[in-house]
Amino acid sequence: MKPIKYTVTELELSGIVAVRALETADSSHTLWSDADRAWASRAAAEAVGDGAPDAAFLAQRARLALGRVGERFPVIPRAVRALRWRPWLAGAIAVAAFAGGLLVDRIGGGQRINVLMPPVLALLAWNLGIYLLLAARACLPRGGGALPQPWRHAVGRLATGLLQPRAGAELGVAVARLTSDWSHLSAPLHGARAARVLHLAAALLAAGVLAGFYLRGIAFAYQASWESTFLDAGDVHRLLAIALAPGAAVSGIAVPTTAEIDAIRAPAGENAARWLHLLAATVAVVVIVPRLLLALFAWLLERRRSARLAIALDGPYFERLLRDYRGRPARLRVVPYSYTLPAAATAGLERLVARALGGNALLTISPPVRYGDEDALPAADAGAGGSDLVALFNATATPEREAHGAFLRALGNHCGGAGRVVPLVDESSFLARGREPARVEARRAAWRELCALQGLGCVFVDLATIAGSGSAAAGSLGEAASALADNLEGRR
Numbered sequence: 001m002k003p004i005k006y007t008v009t010e011l012e013l014s015g016i017v018a019v020r021a022l023e024t025a026d027s028s029h030t031l032w033s034d035a036d037r038a039w040a041s042r043a044a045a046e047a048v049g050d051g052a053p054d055a056a057f058l059a060q061r062a063r064l065a066l067g068r069v070g071e072r073f074p075v076i077p078r079a080v081r082a083l084r085w086r087p088w089l090a091g092a093i094a095v096a097a098f099a100g101g102l103l104v105d106r107i108g109g110g111q112r113i114n115v116l117m118p119p120v121l122a123l124l125a126w127n128l129g130i131y132l133l134l135a136a137r138a139c140l141p142r143g144g145g146a147l148p149q150p151w152r153h154a155v156g157r158l159a160t161g162l163l164q165p166r167a168g169a170e171l172g173v174a175v176a177r178l179t180s181d182w183s184h185l186s187a188p189l190h191g192a193r194a195a196r197v198l199h200l201a202a203a204l205l206a207a208g209v210l211a212g213f214y215l216r217g218i219a220f221a222y223q224a225s226w227e228s229t230f231l232d233a234g235d236v237h238r239l240l241a242i243a244l245a246p247g248a249a250v251s252g253i254a255v256p257t258t259a260e261i262d263a264i265r266a267p268a269g270e271n272a273a274r275w276l277h278l279l280a281a282t283v284a285v286v287v288i289v290p291r292l293l294l295a296l297f298a299w300l301l302e303r304r305r306s307a308r309l310a311i312a313l314d315g316p317y318f319e320r321l322l323r324d325y326r327g328r329p330a331r332l333r334v335v336p337y338s339y340t341l342p343a344a345a346t347a348g349l350e351r352l353v354a355r356a357l358g359g360n361a362l363l364t365i366s367p368p369v370r371y372g373d374e375d376a377l378p379a380a381d382a383g384a385g386g387s388d389l390v391a392l393f394n395a396t397a398t399p400e401r402e403a404h405g406a407f408l409r410a411l412g413n414h415c416g417g418a419g420r421v422v423p424l425v426d427e428s429s430f431l432a433r434g435r436e437p438a439r440v441e442a443r444r445a446a447w448r449e450l451c452a453l454q455g456l457g458c459v460f461v462d463l464a465t466i467a468g469s470g471s472a473a474a475g476s477l478g479e480a481a482s483a484l485a486d487n488l489e490g491r492r
Contacts, residue, residue, distance in 0.1 A: 006055040007308040010084075010189060015062035017181045018080045020317055022069060025174035027478035029355075032069065040065040041324050054313055057325050079175045083182050090197045097201035101208020102215075113272045115226045115264070116236065120279060121243055123206065127287045130202075134294075189305040196298035203291035210280045217276060223269035226261070233262035247282030316485035320357055330357040333364045334424070336392040337407050338371040341463075345428055348463030349392075355481035356488070374406040388420045388488055395430035395443060395460070399450040408454045422487040423451045428464035457487045 008016065019040075026032050044061035070077040104119075183190075216222075226236060237258040244255050253274055264270050313322065323330055332353055341349065346365070353363045389411050393404060411421045425447050431440070444460055451458040461480035 005310040005312045006053070007310055008055050008059055010186070010306045010309055012055075012059035012062070013185060013309045013311060014080050014083050014182060015066055016058050016311065017185065018076060018178050019062045019065045019069075021178035021181060022065075022076060022174045024317060024482070025177055026170045027482045028170075029478060031073065031170055032065075036065075036068065040068070041321060045325055054322050054325070055311070058313070058318070058321065061321070073171060075171055075175065076178075079178055083179070083186075085193060090200070093197055093201050094204050098204040098208040098211075101205040101210075102212045104209050104212055111220050111222050112266075112269060113222050113224045113275060115224050115240065115261070115275055116228065116231075117279065120209075120283070123209075124243060124282070124286050127202065127291070131290065185311060186309065189302065189309060192298050192302040192305055196295050196302055199291045199295035199298060203288045203295065206283050206287040206291070210283055213276055214280070217273070222272040222276070224272035224275045225264050225266045225269035227266040233258050233265065237261050244278045244282050246285035247278045247280070250285055251277060251281040253278050253281070316356065316488055320485075323357075330361040331364070332357060332361060332388055332390060333366060334390040334392050335366045335411065336368040337374075337404065338368060338397065339392060339394040339426070340368055341365070341392075341426075342428075344467045345426055345463035348428075348461070348465070348467035351466055351477060352461060352463070352480055352484060355477055356484040369407065371403060374403060375410050388422070389415060390484075391421060391423045393423065393425045393447070395425050395427040395447070399447050401450065401453070405450055405453060408451070408456065412454070420488055421454075421456060422484060423447070423456055423458045424484070425458060425460050426463045427460055428462050431462055432464070457483075459483045459487055 022032055023037065029037075040061050043064050044057055047060050047064075048057050066077055066080065228236065231239075237255070240261070241255050247253070248255050255278065256274075313319075320330070334349065334353075349365070350363060353361050391408055391411055393399075397404070399405075408421060408423060415421055425444075427440075430443065435443075444458075447460075448458050459480060460483075462476055466477040466480065
């Protein structure tokens, strides 16, 4: 089943993504403590009140969190501001496009205009090709959504001002994650925004070219002429009758006849005024007006998407926040296999689940399943179809397909396909014996191989260590909690 998507404004989404990046990157909870997270959730719930939409709660929580985070780590608010679109960029590009067109000082040689106008014909052909591509793209199933990946990256860099904020350690990871998540979620908005800017720039470039011709036509007397190695007057007339037909239709100025065209073959010529008028009318009809209409449509689409950006509130991170907000605690059942947990390991397990699923998570530890009784699960676990289960193993045991693998398959069958099974390997006893790093890694590799055969990820944790205090315990707790949450979500 596809996750339900909620819509938020561009500003709200950037805040939500920023806070999520910080909280997920800070796995040890040293930058943004458990107390800070609880305060942000509590204050946001009080502000929005009961029954508010989930997205409104998350947006308010992000605003409060960013306010407090910014006092300690200004790099996070700076990163959020760097992600915001700068309207002056569109204005600068538009001015540059018009100025570039204005500075085009010739379509012929000297003060003579070549009526074949190769640059102008190329401009018309280019724009017609763009219209065909847009029409073809609109017919594709994905319609006019996001930009292709290379363009998305380029536009994302432009939108963030080309420079990314720098930071170290967890803050650096948070900023990098924020930039990546924002680029993905805002791709449809950037697609519409880029289309608006490019269409407007194309229209102003063409307008600048025409303005330059007319301004120079006031001060200089341009002569219209032509010459060709391969074309005669009839060929030129047929070509121009097609190319200048739109301008002739709206201006009422007829395309010169074959005889008139033959009469101005170089070195002959005539006053270029009517040719400039035909050219201007054609460019206006083929380039300027359609591009302005496309820019208007892109602007309307941009406004709508800016106010309604989609975000899926699935995954452990949002589920934990929303459970606390809604008052519905998460439930998780742990089934040990041939392992009776010591008191310290039980305390560590409780801390691990609270960190991974939220402080009000409900943890149930089943009686251990004996070696050889893989298919005889406790009655409470056998009836837990559709719920998530944790298979708890002791790292001192050598993983066996016929025993540990069969136990995992039995748990998977009891989940009914809707719930997830997460293998959790407690290394407390194994590490207490002073194992060499190579021996520890070899044992982990064996467990990973066994779990991979079942299509499962494997979480390693020293439950006795994380039950205590200190930086080592905090680091191990954060790493294990993040791994457990990711596996419950389905990522390995």
